[in-house]
Amino acid sequence: MSLIDAARAVRENAHAPYSNFKVGAAIRTASGKVFTGCNVENVAYPEGTCAEAGAIAAMVAAGEREIAEVAVIADSPDPVSPCGGCRQKIAEFAGGAVPVTLANMDGVTLSYTVAELLPGAFDKSHMDAP
Incomplete structure (x- = not known):
């Protein structure tokens, strides 16, 4: 199963009764394992969880720490x-x-790198003491 297919499948499990905007995410780790997540809304909007955050939490809970690919x-x-x-x-x-x-559900895809999506990212080097 492709990473997009994994994200598409988990998207169906999203809990989005307020926006009706279901999102699915899949992460492949450096070890080749795939972790998925879907958005989970809450009536108190700021308390919801994004699909990407859910996939990352599942990855970390399984003891993985290195993302190799995202969809x-x-x-x-x-x-x-x-x-x-x-x-x-x-x-x-x-x-x-x-x-x-x-990707969207019609099969249109766009490809980026993490650096293209988040130029100038805040990282652990910013925490180094001067």
Whole structure:
């Protein structure tokens, strides 16, 4: 199963009763394992969880720490990209050259790298003491 297919399948499990905007994400790690996540809305909107964050949480819970590839899919006119917070979450576990494929349900895809989605990312080097 391709990463986009994995994201498409998990998207169906999204809990989006308020926006009706279901999103699926799939992450392949450096070891080759695939982790998926879907958005989970809450009536108190800020308390929801993005699909990418769910996939990352599943990856970390399984003891993995290195993202090798990301795919995100939603039913939108154009492929949807991760929100700013999720871009930062992805960058925590992925190098700048890691590919990110964005897709819509009609099969349109766009390809980026993590660095293209989050130029100038805040990283652990910013935490180094002067």
